[in-house]
Amino acid sequence: MRHLNVAVLLGDPRLPYAYAVDGRFGHEELEAVERLREALGQLPDYRFSYLDDHAALIDDLRALPPDLVLNFCDTGFRNDWELERDIPALLEILGIPYTGADPMSISLTTDKALVRALAAGQGIAVPNETYVELAADPVVLPSIYPCLIKPNSSGGSFGITRDCVVHDAQEAEAGRTARGG
Template sequence: MHFPLRVGLAFNLKRVSPSAGCVLDDEAEYDAPSTIDSIRSAIASLGHVVVDLEADATFPHALIASGVDVVFNVAEGARGRSRESHVPALLELMGVPYTGSDPTCMVLTLDKHLAKRVVREAGVNTAPASVITTGDEPLPADLRYPAIVKPVAEGSSKGVLPSSVVRNETEARELARQMARRYRQGALVEEFLPGREFTVGVLDGPTVLPPMEVVFTTNAEHPVYSFDHKLEPTAEVRYEVPAKISPELQREIVSVAERAFVALGCRDVARIDVRLDRDGKVSFIECNPLPGLTPGWSDLCLIAQAVGIDYRSLIARILEPAIRRLSEERKVPAPVTVEAPQVAAV
């Protein structure tokens, strides 16, 4: 393996900043220029040449022209329920190794309902839920209220506000209809989990990092980790990492995160969100295989920092498996060309 490598940085740039209440949230999942600058600088500090590859309609041509050896992927995709798979799929088509999970995992994890069904099959506890598009679909018989309603295929807590918690089926169906119209997709109606909330970083291995607790500091009856909390610092939540929990709860959270990571087919890096149900049992909420990487702010960065992994080292840890895959591919002997036998004309 010859260094420096040419490392493509695939991203979607945030040009419109959202406001509280999910206002102007179309690009909420995209990365700010300062975040892209931080990732770029960290990769360059490892001795590599960084090539920017914005994941818009120009991406295929830019990729072909770039001559990159490997791609560091943080691209969320432009549109559709398969959007997070677009860049990985194109990279696989072109034979370019990349960081993070493959297209199948990206599609599966973006759809919260499908992800819940998969992890449930793997023996992981998750709250009863259903998807509503028209408002007339049946809801699970075992669904208890209050419930929470959210878009089924969005990230960054888009659509998740205190008002997302509903008290009965009538409220659930009405809010689901509104949400389906606004986000042009189904709305997940899920039993509200009233217990403590944790998020867990998972790196290649899988190596499960210590859980971080999202501590709600208000007296809200049904607190939620909302869209607004992820916009800017607020006194309504604080982050405790490592979480102050019993060894038994730690083992249960780690087990859930590890099993979910494997069941969903994640690779290299992910963040798993869990919450305790009314019986105190750890329940899977969702998995993000494209966790935010804003230094000093994103959950994964805070978790890594708490266990002594600085930002540069975190980026290196995510990049290393892709470089290993590149090395393995380049060790494969070139295919032997066998000339076809000459066939006499008839």
């Protein structure tokens, strides 16, 4: 019986990663990969390879295309979160089937205002929201406090910290200034 060749695509631990606490992959991330290797190693009829060297990624995929890619690379190409959608785009260009969201889905779901509008349009309860354009002059700050000021274009909780909770206009303005708005 032929084994299914599966490539597990991961972030690159050799490169900086701005969203990690110390700007690099830490012990927890590396431990998670080891546990993944152990778990997948228990599956019969599959051969797993692990691709985490982004400098060689394109060449590796072209030289030995896998039957399937488990796309666990949510860090983006070269650990650049803005290039997260480029990973599935690359796999599509190379004609390699993969798991996870396609490039368009990643693009749409990283726009929090759009996701909120789509959810509200489907009757899903969503919190009140005001879009604040930090580059506008004058900046129109939220009118209801306390509130959470978060970046619009990022996935998951990226960019959300304890400092995003503000209790009045003065804290909102201080946060806007700290974020470069």
